[in-house]
Amino acid sequence: MNASPKPIPRIVIVGAGFGGLACARALGNAKAAVTVVDRRNYHLFVPLLYQVATAALSPADIARPIRSMLSRYRNIEVVLGNVTALDMGARIVRLADGPDLPFDRLVFAAGSNYNYFGHDDWAAAAPGPRTIEDARTIRARLLLAFEHAEIATDAAEQARLLTTVIVGGGPTGVEMAGSVVELARHALLRDFRRIDPAKARVILVEGGPRLLSTFPESLSAYARTALEKLGVTVITGASVEAIAPHAVTIGGEVVPAGCIIWGAGVRASPAAEFLGVPVDRAGRVTVGADLAVPGLDGVYVIGDSAAAPGADGKPLPALAQVANQEGWHLGRALRRNLENGAALPPFRYRERGNTAIVGRNAAVFDFGRFRLKGRIGWMLWALVHIYLLTGFENRALVAVHWLWMYLTYQRGARLITGGEAERDTHAPPAR
Amino acid sequence: MNASPKPIPRIVIVGAGFGGLACARALGNAKAAVTVVDRRNYHLFVPLLYQVATAALSPADIARPIRSMLSRYRNIEVVLGNVTALDMGARIVRLADGPDLPFDRLVFAAGSNYNYFGHDDWAAAAPGPRTIEDARTIRARLLLAFEHAEIATDAAEQARLLTTVIVGGGPTGVEMAGSVVELARHALLRDFRRIDPAKARVILVEGGPRLLSTFPESLSAYARTALEKLGVTVITGASVEAIAPHAVTIGGEVVPAGCIIWGAGVRASPAAEFLGVPVDRAGRVTVGADLAVPGLDGVYVIGDSAAAPGADGKPLPALAQVANQEGWHLGRALRRNLENGAALPPFRYRERGNTAIVGRNAAVFDFGRFRLKGRIGWMLWALVHIYLLTGFENRALVAVHWLWMYLTYQRGARLITGGEAERDTHAPPAR
Numbered sequence: 035m036n037a038s039p040k041p042i043p044r045i046v047i048v049g050a051g052f053g054g055l056a057c058a059r060a061l062g063n064a065k066a067a068v069t070v071v072d073r074r075n076y077h078l079f080v081p082l083l084y085q086v087a088t089a090a091l092s093p094a095d096i097a098r099p100i101r102s103m104l105s106r107y108r109n110i111e112v113v114l115g116n117v118t119a120l121d122m123g124a125r126i127v128r129l130a131d132g133p134d135l136p137f138d139r140l141v142f143a144a145g146s147n148y149n150y151f152g153h154d155d156w157a158a159a160a161p162g163p164r165t166i167e168d169a170r171t172i173r174a175r176l177l178l179a180f181e182h183a184e185i186a187t188d189a190a191e192q193a194r195l196l197t198t199v200i201v202g203g204g205p206t207g208v209e210m211a212g213s214v215v216e217l218a219r220h221a222l223l224r225d226f227r228r229i230d231p232a233k234a235r236v237i238l239v240e241g242g243p244r245l246l247s248t249f250p251e252s253l254s255a256y257a258r259t260a261l262e263k264l265g266v267t268v269i270t271g272a273s274v275e276a277i278a279p280h281a282v283t284i285g286g287e288v289v290p291a292g293c294i295i296w297g298a299g300v301r302a303s304p305a306a307e308f309l310g311v312p313v314d315r316a317g318r319v320t321v322g323a324d325l326a327v328p329g330l331d332g333v334y335v336i337g338d339s340a341a342a343p344g345a346d347g348k349p350l351p352a353l354a355q356v357a358n359q360e361g362w363h364l365g366r367a368l369r370r371n372l373e374n375g376a377a378l379p380p381f382r383y384r385e386r387g388n389t390a391i392v393g394r395n396a397a398v399f400d401f402g403r404f405r406l407k408g409r410i411g412w413m414l415w416a417l418v419h420i421y422l423l424t425g426f427e428n429r430a431l432v433a434v435h436w437l438w439m440y441l442t443y444q445r446g447a448r449l450i451t452g453g454e455a456e457r458d459t460h461a462p463p464a465r
Numbered sequence: 466m467n468a469s470p471k472p473i474p475r476i477v478i479v480g481a482g483f484g485g486l487a488c489a490r491a492l493g494n495a496k497a498a499v500t501v502v503d504r505r506n507y508h509l510f511v512p513l514l515y516q517v518a519t520a521a522l523s524p525a526d527i528a529r530p531i532r533s534m535l536s537r538y539r540n541i542e543v544v545l546g547n548v549t550a551l552d553m554g555a556r557i558v559r560l561a562d563g564p565d566l567p568f569d570r571l572v573f574a575a576g577s578n579y580n581y582f583g584h585d586d587w588a589a590a591a592p593g594p595r596t597i598e599d600a601r602t603i604r605a606r607l608l609l610a611f612e613h614a615e616i617a618t619d620a621a622e623q624a625r626l627l628t629t630v631i632v633g634g635g636p637t638g639v640e641m642a643g644s645v646v647e648l649a650r651h652a653l654l655r656d657f658r659r660i661d662p663a664k665a666r667v668i669l670v671e672g673g674p675r676l677l678s679t680f681p682e683s684l685s686a687y688a689r690t691a692l693e694k695l696g697v698t699v700i701t702g703a704s705v706e707a708i709a710p711h712a713v714t715i716g717g718e719v720v721p722a723g724c725i726i727w728g729a730g731v732r733a734s735p736a737a738e739f740l741g742v743p744v745d746r747a748g749r750v751t752v753g754a755d756l757a758v759p760g761l762d763g764v765y766v767i768g769d770s771a772a773a774p775g776a777d778g779k780p781l782p783a784l785a786q787v788a789n790q791e792g793w794h795l796g797r798a799l800r801r802n803l804e805n806g807a808a809l810p811p812f813r814y815r816e817r818g819n820t821a822i823v824g825r826n827a828a829v830f831d832f833g834r835f836r837l838k839g840r841i842g843w844m845l846w847a848l849v850h851i852y853l854l855t856g857f858e859n860r861a862l863v864a865v866h867w868l869w870m871y872l873t874y875q876r877g878a879r880l881i882t883g884g885e886a887e888r889d890t891h892a893p894p895a896r
Contacts, residue, residue: 074881075608075612075879075880075881076879076880076881092523092524092525092526092878093523093880093882094523094877094878094879094880095523097880099656099879099880101653101656101657102652102656102875102879105655105656106655111658111659112656113615113616114609114612114616114881115616132616133616133618166880166882167882167883177506178545181506181545184544185544185545185546185563185564187564221533222532224536224537225530225532225533225536225543226532227542228542426869427865427866427869427875427877428877430865430869431862431865431866431877434858434861434862434865435858435862438857438858438861444533444858446525446858446859446862447523447525448506448507448525448530448533449506449507449524449525449528449530449597450505450506450507450545451524451597451598452598452883
């Protein structure tokens, strides 16, 4: 008589961002029943979302259905659902709108949201480019501000509408500032009759002493000069004290604004608290070098939800490439562990270089030993991002958009749509 | 002493669809101050909107900003606004959210909406592909129906979710039915584990005796056969008696459905009533051969808002090519009239051929004297539509999407986004 077959272990992956997707792929066709659950039906290339917010790309150009990215692996199933609880006793992931998902191993990769540092009431007035809906909201607000400035009769109101304030001098803020000023001064330049879009003000505010604080100082200085040459007003060392729908208070001064955009740091998804373990100030779960949660059996956290130890002992930053490498590492480690009981090896992050784009022909690259900036940096930035996008179609679509934008200065997705277009936050007072 | 210069006549064009945009372009750089007002900031290529609704294209691929389409004409200004009244005494167009627009001549081209023939309460349950928001709603409902079927535990509920009912057997209904069945049977085919998307039912209901009633009978018969070969259930001569959120009553039988789509005839925008003249049963204003409204001085109606006399005396149909030709004709006629007082010549519609696509390698063309169908018709359909789209970028993006879809059967815009994704009409009952 044969022994009854060993049951196939069930792995549930919560979240299909860079970390969760990489982990699932690494487990493709492994001897495990893998379930990937996400509240969206698509994987989103978030680093390019600022280009959706500034009318350069369409959402679908940087998104792909999770199902079709994983369909070739017959051991993986995908569930669209909102996680409401992680029952660590019964070992079940519970959904608001779907079946219970029992697991033997749990990979938690729920990502992060913008961190308003205790001012969550600022979120409505100052959205950041984190979801497709956020990006559409920002796009509608930017474009509506120009539309309303065109018909405004009051000079102060017109000046307010033509002012965009961007909070946070990290890569998102820098990229957003460059993209907004190019939208105004090039794409919109000839389209209005009463206002001059070239006079639009773009103000980038950073609390610290310099932009791009994680980059070498020379690249920070270059980014500042390049932005200022494009026409951006860069303010460093000044804190944002208040944000209201139509104004930002910066270092005691109230700056009326037509559009306010947030890009100042992230906080792990609150779902991390479902694990019932302590989280750090940024909401992250501290994991061991093997990415396992100490004290929980067979539970792993990766990506922006995790504080994983770096080579210097400090937690690794919330970056797409960290999440991606953690996902691949953990997926491969789990696979070997399931096959032959091998212990999970420690994760070692390999820094592949950091980059930020300032504008046309201006990007910075930091490879540690050497650095790049200017036109060469910009060309490399474009090539790297087309390579990082997965799928022929997304690559071809983004390439068409960028080539056309480069040649004509036009933007391909200047649509005012979505809820924001109806609510119309810029509506002039009733007459 | 010189005579004081003649004041420049002011022409206001309401609506920047096919008719209004053509009229504006024909008046480009004429000796008239032209104002184009629309409640959207973009011109939309509505005939391809069903492809946005079925996840093949992105909204921005078939839309262009009205401002940039007209920016080269310095005599034209564009206003984003909602028309609330046409004051024919003071000769002013009034907006809910913008300045008063005084006019010497008024071109009314406000287009049409779907006609629910007295059942406006059906609109929420059965949207049609008429606006970007509608198309996103349909896309979210179609994709959510499959997502919910995948996790449904009740067989009848699963069968309901996998049933799509399309009402109306004109070009929109036929194109939608072909596109939905191809989405299910090709693009989604390998992406689910518990359901078989190939078993999805697509039901096309037409009240009249045949599909595509404006085409020759041979092409109607071909379209029916081609749809049935694709797997569509075609029901003709049966009327839709009731539509509820999850069911359609067809000829006395209640058909539970996961997604219901409307495509049965249009009705002129209610704004036509602002003119204060009688409208016909479809809400259209009857105009003379010169497209002027009898009894109103210097007021013209074109496109779907107008019942303009055809060669046979019957009103011309609500078609993009009719609106486009009327716009060009009227714009040129007004231009000559302003230059030298020439009377407005009568408009003569030139039928350029009618087409409808059934699916991959299957389209019908009716050129009057000769007809086309099958693969040649399909290739011509694709070429003609890429030609009709304006702008290099839109053409290139649509070509990339179609080429990729043709080669791989995949759809490039399978995103569940927008209000519908949040409201989630398919949510299973609370447990």
